[in-house]
Amino acid sequence: MTEQPGLRERKKLRTHAAISEAAIALFLEHGFDQISVAQVAEAAEVSKRTLFAYFPAKEDLVVHRFADHETESARVVRARPAGVTPLTALREHFLEGLRVRDPITGINDRPDIRALFRMVLDTPSLAARLQRFRSTGERTLAEALRETADTPDLTARLAAAQIVAVQWTLTLDNAARLASGETADARYAGAVGDAEHAFALLENGLRELPRRAG
């Protein structure tokens, strides 16, 4: 099953990793905007042209690390056991992510990860590039809902949009708190409570938003 990849493939993987690591190290030390791709290429000992053969844009040197998570929600929904609603599966998955300090929940305080998040959050072009992942994550989740929950297309898209929006909000909130110094362990209980609150809101709707005082 696991074909041993040839030398070519292995070398490509190594080059890919080497470029990205050189890039992130430089970016973290001097700032994303202060380092040019030429400098990254030099540090990684490849030509600028080669760098762009591996990464379509400067931002991807950083955000490619989030690429795997694009389809995560869709996978969770598809893989849920019989008798489980999509929302339940997603909530449990998110809570499990918190428990294991999965960086994608924003609650990992390893210094390098925290620094990376901080950089992404306050570098506009990086944040913008992340949004692309959000879009495709939304699309794939909508498909998963449509196919496994027998939901009309628009409903699936609306639900996916809401779910992704909520997860994103939770993650950003956690990441922002850790970025400003809180430890993961100190944050954990609050993060769990917030996540449960958020998923409950998603499940029960916004009916409880109060009327305007008369």
Next chain:
Amino acid sequence: MTEQPGLRERKKLRTHAAISEAAIALFLEHGFDQISVAQVAEAAEVSKRTLFAYFPAKEDLVVHRFADHETESARVVRARPAGVTPLTALREHFLEGLRVRDPITGINDRPDIRALFRMVLDTPSLAARLQRFRSTGERTLAEALRETADTPDLTARLAAAQIVAVQWTLTLDNAARLASGETADARYAGAVGDAEHAFALLENGLRELPRRAG
């Protein structure tokens, strides 16, 4: 109250409009990526340097037209009469937008508007720039909810994220349908139904998302 603006101010407004109009005309005719800012500057009879004094980036030549809507939801929530929930106010506002064919609902089929939407939708860099407006729209709506609905901060942010996500989905859906030929009048009834469905979902939650068949 309405101070007569000086010649300077009026001229600035005129220049701003002239540049944007020249830009959009060229973009619509030849495509956003096929026209350089230098060409736009030439057509508008200003220097490239001046163009960038009015618009921070090429994309803004187009998307600045959406800027007013950034704070629209927040304004609606703040201006709602006593005894009305935020969601009700927003739903009525959206439905009214459909009725009057407000372009921001995606249901205006004036050829220039339709062409503009189509261009924004399938030019990635334009779509990306639009997302920035979405973010600030979300933030301002969250503030409005927090202040006028006496809602905890996180709840306000979560609700805002969900609401904006849903409105965005509705608008994109309408715009996409019109972009592929449907007329506004033909779409109207469907758009109203979809909007009512979407706001109901928002209000009642996603509880109805079915469990996985056993």
Next chain:
DNA sequence: TGCAAATATATACCAGGTGCAATTATCGTC
């Protein structure tokens, strides 16, 4: 070993965007 295909490279180039110093137009005042 040797050859075809895939990668890497150097070089030159384009477009978006900025810093700077000089010019020109507008404003408020005398």
Next chain:
DNA sequence: GACGATAATTGCACCTGGTATATATTTGCA
């Protein structure tokens, strides 16, 4: 109506991200 202060505009040089082309190098495989 003239005039200095202030703001807008301009041209120019420059930087950076990204691409085209043509060339060299490496790898896979017979």
